[in-house]
Amino acid sequence: MKLLNKRNIVYTCVIFALFAGCVAAWFFIRNSEVEEAFAVIYKNSEQVQSVDLSSETSEYQISVGSAETGINIILIKDGAIGVISADCPDQICVHTGFIKNRIVPVVCLPNKLEIRIVSGDKVHGVFDAVAR
Amino acid sequence: MKIKFLLLSGFLFLFCGCQWFQNVPNQPQPVTRTEYALGTIISVRVNHASGEIADSALDKAFSRLFEIERITSAKLPDSELFFINQNAFESTVIVSEELFFLLKSGLTYAELTGGAFDITLGSIVDLWGIGTNNARIPSQSEISKALENCGFEHLVLNEDEFSVRFLKEGLKLDLGAIAKGYAADEMKQVLAENGITSAVLDLGGNIITIGNNAGNGWIVGITDPLIPNEICAKLHVYDKTIVTSGNYERFFMYEDTRYHHIFDRRTGFPSDSGIISATVITDVSMTADALSTAFFVLGTEEAVKLTENLSGIEYILIDRNLNFSISEGIEVEIIK
Amino acid sequence: MKNRFNIKKLLISTLFSVIALVIFVIEAQIPFPVSIYGLKPGLANIVILFVLFLGGKWKARDLFLIFLVRVLLAAFITGQTMSLIYSLTGGIAALLTMIAVKAGFKNAPAPFVSVTGAIAHNTGQLAAAAFVLQSTSVFAYFPVLIAGGIISGLLTGFVVWGLFRTYPKFISYINYI
Numbered sequence A: 001m002k003l004l005n006k007r008n009i010v011y012t013c014v015i016f017a018l019f020a021g022c023v024a025a026w027f028f029i030r031n032s033e034v035e036e037a038f039a040v041i042y043k044n045s046e047q048v049q050s051v052d053l054s055s056e057t058s059e060y061q062i063s064v065g066s067a068e069t070g071i072n073i074i075l076i077k078d079g080a081i082g083v084i085s086a087d088c089p090d091q092i093c094v095h096t097g098f099i100k101n102r103i104v105p106v107v108c109l110p111n112k113l114e115i116r117i118v119s120g121d122k123v124h125g126v127f128d129a130v131a132r
Numbered sequence B: 001m002k003i004k005f006l007l008l009s010g011f012l013f014l015f016c017g018c019q020w021f022q023n024v025p026n027q028p029q030p031v032t033r034t035e036y037a038l039g040t041i042i043s044v045r046v047n048h049a050s051g052e053i054a055d056s057a058l059d060k061a062f063s064r065l066f067e068i069e070r071i072t073s074a075k076l077p078d079s080e081l082f083f084i085n086q087n088a089f090e091s092t093v094i095v096s097e098e099l100f101f102l103l104k105s106g107l108t109y110a111e112l113t114g115g116a117f118d119i120t121l122g123s124i125v126d127l128w129g130i131g132t133n134n135a136r137i138p139s140q141s142e143i144s145k146a147l148e149n150c151g152f153e154h155l156v157l158n159e160d161e162f163s164v165r166f167l168k169e170g171l172k173l174d175l176g177a178i179a180k181g182y183a184a185d186e187m188k189q190v191l192a193e194n195g196i197t198s199a200v201l202d203l204g205g206n207i208i209t210i211g212n213n214a215g216n217g218w219i220v221g222i223t224d225p226l227i228p229n230e231i232c233a234k235l236h237v238y239d240k241t242i243v244t245s246g247n248y249e250r251f252f253m254y255e256d257t258r259y260h261h262i263f264d265r266r267t268g269f270p271s272d273s274g275i276i277s278a279t280v281i282t283d284v285s286m287t288a289d290a291l292s293t294a295f296f297v298l299g300t301e302e303a304v305k306l307t308e309n310l311s312g313i314e315y316i317l318i319d320r321n322l323n324f325s326i327s328e329g330i331e332v333e334i335i336k
Numbered sequence C: 001m002k003n004r005f006n007i008k009k010l011l012i013s014t015l016f017s018v019i020a021l022v023i024f025v026i027e028a029q030i031p032f033p034v035s036i037y038g039l040k041p042g043l044a045n046i047v048i049l050f051v052l053f054l055g056g057k058w059k060a061r062d063l064f065l066i067f068l069v070r071v072l073l074a075a076f077i078t079g080q081t082m083s084l085i086y087s088l089t090g091g092i093a094a095l096l097t098m099i100a101v102k103a104g105f106k107n108a109p110a111p112f113v114s115v116t117g118a119i120a121h122n123t124g125q126l127a128a129a130a131f132v133l134q135s136t137s138v139f140a141y142f143p144v145l146i147a148g149g150i151i152s153g154l155l156t157g158f159v160v161w162g163l164f165r166t167y168p169k170f171i172s173y174i175n176y177i
Helices: A006-031 A092-096 B002-022 B051-072 B080-087 B097-112 B122-128 B140-148 B176-193 B285-298 B300-307 C007-029 C045-054 C060-078 C081-104 C110-133 C137-166 C168-176
Strands: A037-043 A046-052 A060-064 A072-077 A080-086 A106-108 A113-119 A129-131 B029-037 B040-048 B155-158 B163-166 B199-203 B206-210 B218-223 B231-237 B241-246 B251-254 B257-260 B275-282 B314-319 B324-326 B332-334
Touching (some): A006 C110, A080 A092, B040 B051, B080 B097, B097 B285, B176 B199, B176 B206, B218 B241, B218 B275, B231 B314, B241 B285, B300 B314, B324 B332, C007 C060, C045 C110, C110 C137, C137 C168
Antiparallel strands (some): A037 A046, A106 A113, B199 B206, B206 B241, B231 B332, B251 B257, B275 B314, B314 B324
16 A cells, blocks of 8 residues: 555645644634733632732732642742642642733642633723722 | 725725824823832823823822832831831931821821721731731741730820830831822822822722713722622712722632731731721722721721711721621612 | 453453553653643553554454553552543543544544544543533643644554554464464
């Protein structure tokens, strides 16, 4: 059987096109920014905290979870948020690093934790000011 | 080809024309300026027909802000407050009229609220370090020791010579709970003196408005204490200040308990009165700043009792079960 | 003679499972520089793909058993029983897809089948993660997982393709036993 037959070329092209499309989409998604970014922390799919990253200037830590549900130490610094230590086995959440206004979330699957970036824009748009 | 070109340029012209008409001069254009001061983001939006007047008014208002920061900051080593904290126990310190006024106001609010608002909790604030990288839960003995160095009764002010004296060695003043309010009042005055009749000032979430927004009033949202990226209440104000104290601003979490930045002098712990958000709406931002902190510490019942003796103070108190207590003089639309 | 309880087949199945497990464990030991869930070489899939292409008496049922034994053992060994939900949803999605593609496309080359399987695997895992977290925002990872799936699918696919090409005698020997 010939290796470079018509069918194999089609397979190659389809796979390559899909791959290129995905890489492009990934870079697009990774670089999409939101206005007035808020970080919302979810644990066990419940919101535990949200932080106004666009105006947060202080640096502080939040520890989310307990020994049974898994602990993630989250640091807010320079308007960015990330997990700095966790008791999960894979440490992927720690290696993901800090996010600021990009929509790709920080996830810790073993501890069921997610840090999601949402835009406060829609909510705040109709108000002249928001007291907090 | 030619027709297409003509059509295209026609549309382009129309498009530009619309843009141009939208920018008709003499229509107040909002000018916004944002700076970092008093440990937070200060943002001012001014509506004025002349950009130059708006800019020069903003310049003056912000230089006033930085002046106040240099006096009231507990962190800047060359601030006047820092100097008092270092020296007022060893010797009587003569202070500027401005700082004296602030300290005196602080004492007045402390007496009014029975110590629920207190500018002398610096030792407790430092011990917990909330909002800094060194935040931690101190031991009970550390807290007791720090509490001994707190209390407005250890602060003596002499009005004749503008002097300050501490009666306790470890006393430490922290004007964090009124400095933003005071700065808001002062910036508002500077803007008004410089011809601004319409503006919104946002000092780290403390809101003060000038004018009535061309008759429409200002729409101000109150942050949802449980979901701080959302709004839980909406109100319409004319020329008022709105200040909220909440447990969601600066805090750290430990084992699912939230340790926030508003302390109860009676316990030395973050206040646990049941209130998670206290908003005060009034004319003077410093009063709103002090009272919202005091209400937060007092809890709904005592806070409401306190307002019976005060006039011109409106409030929105939210407890941890999301019950709203709203004063009668204000209309609030609760969004959820 | 038809034997319902074919000891030889059972033995070889177990062997396949163990080989897959060993590959899995070795792969887990190698540090992988990219920290995104689901982005990994997935070399254990070589075994499943190999058996799929053996055909003959190796039916879909055997594939599932080999896969299940591998996944369960891996979960017990690493102690991460929580991650079982992801490996199971991903793995079953991949298996079904590969079986369907192999049956649907006549003479589909191993790399192609493997790529579709890898994409299905990562999609299934992502869906499971979205379900567990009750979050749709994790789908931001979708494109990178598909791209990663294509690479790992090609990798495993070409390994199997190479095996069949290089050792035809060995292949027919396994089928003969």
